[in-house]
């Protein structure tokens with residue numbers, strides 16, 4: 001039986017946060033791949049978006065962009081409060097998750113509008129890219145929301161103060177989800 | 192500062208100990224065993240299509256007739272399985288799991304549960320690859336590089352019903368590969384975080400053994416390059432299952448796009464496999480030359496440079512895909528430049544050997560074999576790196592011979608060197624020396640017999656991925672027909688002699704000589720732990736005082752100085 005005690009280690013960045021940062025960097029490369037494919041494809045086409053395809057709802061999505069950004073701000077507040085005031089941290093966290101959900105719902109409504117207007121994944125490459133890029137981001141929002149819910153449940157069981165790294169790690173992911181969105185918005189919606 | 196914690200208790204029952212274990216050593220061995228199974232699959236496929244090439248039309252022993260469709264599927268899956276399902280678990284996941292925590296002097300990975308999950312996902316991905324052979328229409332046959340439009344058009348069995356679409360060749364293939372990536376990503380995050388955060392006291396960056404450096408550089412390279420391929424694969428999957436037209440030129444798509452995304456990953460992937468194998472050599476050569484590794488720091492810097500360069504040379508795989516000639520020049524130059532860092536690493540190995548008191552142990556023999564073979568692979572790569580030659584040799588057996596001269600040494604010689612070196616550590620038993628030597632010569636010679644002749648067939652214009660070439664008059668004459676047969680016989684001998692290795696593993700585990708803690712008189716920390724290391728690895732945990740390669744130091748009486756030995760070495 002091994003009874004040795006592992007000596008304390010000096011850590012510049014805690015394990016969980018560091019791991020999340022590496023995951024996020026791989027994710028950034030994933031989106032870079034999608035974006036460059038999109039840009040390369042777009043640069044070879046004269047009429048973009050294709051004439052027979054509906055225009056994208058710039059205004060509505062713009063407002064939605066703010067919703068998501070605000071959700072990121074709330075997340076930051078939750079992290080800030082988590083050390084001293086766990087209850088208010090929980091409230092900020094809930095608000096952040098709620099805004100994330102709103103974002104998702106609005107995007108979903110838009111999708112059904114676009115589908116009704118005749119834009120499909122196989123109606124044009126434009127449609128294919130639209131649904132793929134925006135959908136890929138949507139999947140990431142869902143993953144982020146699941147993490148937020150996980151954080152909420154966990155914090156109920158053991159207050160945040162005991163394991164601050166978990167919340168910080170999840171916030172890193174959520175910031176990433178929030179931060180790529182404006183890039184995708186500008187690239188896909190303004191063309 | 193994290194609070195100190197005591198090592199977790201060793202798991203008791205069979206299930207938690209051998210199957211659902213979170214111990215990095217068990218997981219590493221699980222990876223390697225799975226890799227061996229997949230190597231048997233990949234090797235069997237190679238046997239079948241090699242036999243078909245030498246004796247076209249004849250019924251293949253243990254298999255039967257091979258038609259063109261199946262030939263394609265076998266070549267494709269052979270390639271993908273050997274690279275991602277044999278090379279990766281042997282060299283990256285397997286070695287990384289076994290060695291990183293021990294070599295940096297800690298108890299386990301940073302996220303043990305994540306580590307266990309990564310193995311199980313990997314196992315599922317292997318099952319998906321194998322299961323793909325049994326779905327209606329058979330496995331995917333569009334080449335391991337998955338180039339559209341072939342891979343996007345659903346030419347291999349696409350049924351109209353959604354679910355049967357999904358469980359057909361191309362989607363299954365993509366799914367298997369995607370799961371492998373997920374598993375690698377989880378493992379990779381573990382490697383990096385563990386190495387950065389869990390090092391023993393005194394283990395400063397330039398006291399870390401070369402192989403740990405190389406494993407981490409390889410992991411970083413993987414993580415940077417895999418994203419774009421996943422993006423490309425998602426688009427390919429959508430082309431297949433929902434009918435988008437990303438790669439379909441008729442609908443405004445662009446098939447060359449996939450080639451870019453694929454090789455952005457594919458080329459770094461070569462280094463992801465190469466670096467750990469070089470790391471193995473970097474551990475073995477100093478130990479058996481009794482000399483410090485030459486220019487240790489320099490080769491770390493060099494390989495960092497190579498890792499950066501490796502993500503900007505991808506298009507040398509596409510010289511004839513119709514890319515801009517100015518771009519081809521850029522990629523030609525990049526490709527030739529990237530051979531400089533690796534030449535540096537090889538020179539360092541040579542310089543380490545030079546004037547050393549070399550001990551011809553089993554691991555050393557394998558390491559020297561690796562160097563010899565890889566040299567041939569690397570040199571022929573220089574020819575192909577220049578686009579003028581490549582335009583002639585592209586897609587011939589010259590290329591096939593070239594990349595087997597690089598990949599086979601990397602994957603198998605790297606793996607065997609590592610097994611012969613670390614087997615005593617992880618099992619507490621020595622491997623049988625005589626059997627090891629027989630195994631070496633019966634791998635080294637048949638390998639050369641198999642692939643050297645293919646250079647000539649390639650230069651004569653024999654095209655790869657063609658199952659039957661009776662109408663090609665340039666190939667259907669002597670000596671090329673005989674070369675085909677020689678190559679196949681070599682391959683069969685090569686495969687059969689691997690049973691010697693399996694037998695050696697088996698017999699040594701049961702009856703082998705007991706291994707002491709440090710049988711090779713090495714410096715690195717894993718040799719200071721018990722053989723096999725207990726759960727938690729060290730008791731007490733080590734403190735590091737020296738670099739990993741202090742061999743034959745003038746101020747020490749022994750010719751080696753373990754990293755955790757507190758004696759003071761005088762430098763002058």
Ligand code: HEM
Pocket residue numbers: 234237238240241266267269270271273274278333334335336591595598599602603641654655656657658682685686
């Ligand atoms: C056991 C010994 C092996 C033999 C006899 C063998 C034989 C061959 C042959 C003859 C081909 C060309 C088939 C054709 O183009 O029609 C081939 C393709 C290939 N092999 Fe191997 N191979 C072996 C081991 C390996 C290993 C260890 C790796 C990599 C780690 C590997 C990776 C590949 C790849 C990537 C291809 C290209 C597949 C494609 O064209 O899609 N092979 N192999």
